Amino acid sequence: MSDLSDKIKNVIENEPVVVFMKGTPEFIACGNSGRALQALHALGAPITTVDVLPDPAIRAELTALYGWPTIPQVFVKGELIGGADITDELHESGELQQKLLDLLGESYATDAAPKTVTLVG
16 A cells, blocks of 8 residues: 555544545635535534645546546545535435534534644645
């Protein structure tokens, strides 16, 4: 297993909610990444973001590990939720909030300070 693979797994396993996205929350480089973030922000989720643009190997390794070919990729408590469309659909139906409650507990929104993690450099 590569060092990059280990870093990706570490973030996914140790952060409550992770969004692998194009850009950062401050400089979103993709509308779909923005949509996924918006759905999670609306629910007060404690989001950690990872920008996949600085190194194409991040996206390639992420796809190899989890079998999801598109960006963004949203994980909650280590579980792949999906991309923007699925995250939006789950938010609209109320299932995303229920998943956050089930996996993170009732107080998940109290520790909602956003964080950005860099995997390269």
